[in-house]
Amino acid sequence: MEQELIWDLEQEKQRIMVHPILGRIEKGRRVKFTYDGREVEGYEGEPIAAALKAQGVMIHRYTAKKHSPRGIFCAIGRCTDCVMVVDGEPNIRTCITPLREGMTVQTQYGVSAEPFENQ
Amino acid sequence: MPLPERNDMKRYDLIVVGAGPSGLSAAIEASKRGVKTIVFDENARPGGQLFKQIHKFFGSKEHKAKIRGFVIGQQLLDEAGKAGVEVVLNATVIGLYQDKEIVVKTGDTVHHYKGDSIIIATGASENMVTFDGWTLPGVIGAGAAQTLMNLHGIKPGKRVLMLGSGNVGLVVSFQLMQAGCEVAALVDAAPEIGGYGVHAAKVARTGVPFYLSHTIVKAEGTDHVTGVTIAAVDDHFRFIPGTEKHFDVDTICVAVGLSPMSQLLKMAGCRMSDDPKRGGQVPIIDGHGETSIPGLFAAGDVSGIEEASSAMIEGRQAGIYAAEFLGFISKTEMDNGEEKLDAALDGLRQGMFAPKNRGKNIEKTEEGIDISRNLLCRGFIGDDEIERFPGVTHKAGVHPVIECTQNIPCNPCQDACAMHCIMVGKVITALPAVDPSLKCADCGMCVASCSGQAIFLVNEDCGDGTATVTLPYEFLPVPDEGTRGRALGRNGQEVCDAEVVKIRTSPAYDHTTLLTMSVPKEFAMKARFFKANA
């Protein structure tokens, strides 16, 4: 069972390169997108949340009332805890929204991309 | 009166909502009988839970036993394709209205469809349990972990604590290790393991500690999970002071049961009942899966939580019932179709974990053997208990040792042994017995075919003071032959030094590597896992 790693970027440690049962995990094209203003990369078609998790991103939003951090919880589009502002639209469920080239993904503060202090 | 300008409503003989195991199976059986069928599924890929289940299924050959979930999913897709079933993906059914009308969102459009009959097969979603810090990023459902690993190829975390010892908690713990994550512990407030003993055993022997009668006190971390504290609970589930234990983890998986996603049925006005045995809010259905609304059926987990295998059979039945309801087949044709499926379904609903036995305190196996208490309370069979089971025999040379001690409907091991050393018999919940008089060919097929990874090939005395133990190994990296390390016992503790003497892989083993290690012969009946030296 050969075990060749495609690439070894430090922040990609969260990705499973070769799985003992599923073998090599095929991915779409590698694409660029922006996360909170920074340019990052992921694979086209994988959920936005997966691309972010590969970068070690855990916090997707801060809640409206208590400003508490939230992230992936159900990963199947039910609990809406993983919502972020995508291309300017808030409350987008990132665990089921496929990543596209050039998407702008922003941490959501309450219901907007503006941090609480300037809301 | 402004009449909305909308031309004809698209109408189908049968609409199936959900392209998972039960939905696809229903569509197949109906289409095979001439019913014009369309299936809608909100996900990008069909197959529902099947494509997240990478373990080999239980049951008998007709239940597709020893085949991995996602392979069954693919087979189901091929079968649906051949049967001419139209499957529409990324199609969210946002409403089930009166007159069996649904509104489906695809892309940025909504479409109205009506079905002369509708089968709801929307499955289940995960239950939640609250503890201090449960809303922190890093606390996820076990199903969520499965989705991330097996569907998206992402590790849910580096070091994980699993809460819940039902089949999902056990299976996902194993899958976390397969994905390269470390499982710090498996915790459950219940005093006994909820899932299959074999699933627990294959986790325990890798060294994962089990903490039953424990639950989470607090998930630590300000922005995301950085640790967790558990503590023992009394039989009223109250914490016992002084029993706190801390683990440094970045992820907590919650596997505390599933609830049927029966909202569409409730919305349509079906009579519902809140049945804890079935997992919560379920439609009241007759023997045919028909709800209180004629022509509206429910199949699979949405009408009662069971395994994917039963969901597929229920789906096939619902497809046949719908075909009869629509007049495509006669009542007698329906009944003939049913017999085989009823028997198959009934076959699955036997044994210690059958719905009818839920909550019962089972002391002895069907064979009258005391069950392994240690397995239930600590996740592994005690050294003093293993000898009393029919799968454990002793003889010179290599022979199978089957550590399968609970009556579950499963018999692939019987068919795997060409030399007929292994016997389950007609009742597939019987414990597999080994006939020591027959010669074992050391082919390894039984080890690879066991869905519960409970079969080992042991040569208790190679003549030079050593013994060999061949075990199923489904992790990466696979150690090379000659690798030195430690052998772990059923309880995951190190028992002795060990050396890998043989590694066998073969398509017939379906991604289960057979690892043979040499150990001092006195540990032949203790050494059950291998850990290479760091």
Place this chain on the structure above:
Amino acid sequence: MNTLSDRSRDIGEFVSQPGDEMIICRCEEITKGEIRRAVHEGMFTMTEIRRYLRAGMGLCQGQTCSKLVKGIVARELKVSPADLEPATSRVPMRPIEMKVFANENEDEDE
């Protein structure tokens, strides 16, 4: 009349307990204490709790919290959860943009 009919039924005064601060409805950030207090203020059913506190009215429409809320309300009323009515479910099953919900073009056959 069932056990929940008489809204003057004595269920005792609201007494705060440890754990009242626990968030139960994750979308609307409703705590266990708020739910318990509402029961003692007369909200004996899931529907009244939802309308009074918004628990179950958030983006996920109660899919995550309704079972938890039901357990808390049942315990406070000293009845079994099965005695409480199920959370109502309504269209849409998932949040849907207004422009999509409005876009019923039935003509193109995909």
Place this chain on the structure above:
Amino acid sequence: MISYKADVIIIGGGIIGCATAYYLAKNNISVTVLEASDYIGNGGSSRNGGGVRQSGRDPRELPLVMYGIRNLWPHLSEEIGVDTEYHQDGNLRLGKNVHHREILQGLTDRANKVGLDVRMIDGDEVRKIIPYLSDEVTVASWCPTDGHANPLTTTLGYYKTARKLGARFYTGVKVMELRKVKGELRRVLTDDGSVFEADQIMVAAGYESRKLLGSVGIDVPMTRSLLEALVTEAEPHMFDQMLGTADADFYGHQTKHGSFVFGGSSGFEGFNKDNGTPMTSSITAPAICRGIMKYFPDLADAKIVRTWAGWSDKSADGVPVLGRVEEVPGLIVACAFTGHGFGIAPAIGDQMAKLIMSGTTDIDISALHYDRFKAKI
């Protein structure tokens, strides 16, 4: 067969019944409220668009709602111990063409005649108040003292406080019949054989009132229509006004929570069917969305999280039936609010309690008397 005694029995646990119960209990009157469904405020009270408005109302009911907005709404939150989320930031009724202008002008003139400050404004003025409105809006009627509130918390607030003051509420109790004793209305018979007795009995059960009143020979001519509404996800704050349109394609407001609640119509309200409980039809929500987007292009991306339906008790002449029924001493009637019973409810509760306690009301309600329905010629 159990028998219960109270000073007053109110049939119907909606906002009208709960408000009346509150204003009675506040004055130590023992009152029992009987609700047929399992939930308090389960009818129109929790399904309406939350408008607290005067503009657009029939002059016969305008004095009551003006009284409520002047005297009751402003301090209602403190009084009933909930956040009613009452906003008095005005009501805009929007129009786009000459036809709409005529409708709005008619409503404005009618209201001015009874002293309501409401006036016509043009598109630019409208967009000064709400910049998000589309340029196609050319005219609106503007009533600065109108507003909106949260019907759910307000209804349950009245219930909570009345209950705390000793009012008794029974849910899941269906009243089958009213019964006179020696010429005066005394008894209420329920579906499980119980009998409730009181000196005065108020019927506030929406459309169901018609059948009940029939059991003592009184008929309120009303039909029912199934109205539908929807609510969006929470959005950043956009505006505080209550909205409606000349064409009645939609009405609603943005709540304190940030979500938008909008009602609207498919044109089939009088013909919709349900399956035992109010249920939406598959064509209405899309129609409401189209209606909203014509006026609010910016809301196109707002996600709908829920839609619902509710029966409205439509009276023959569009205004409620209110007050004493002389032929049946002891009977008080308060029903047929025709879809706009929320904003007026505090005033109704206050005045019906006064009527029950003293036999008189501060506001003249004779125009809403039960026997006003005459043949057209």
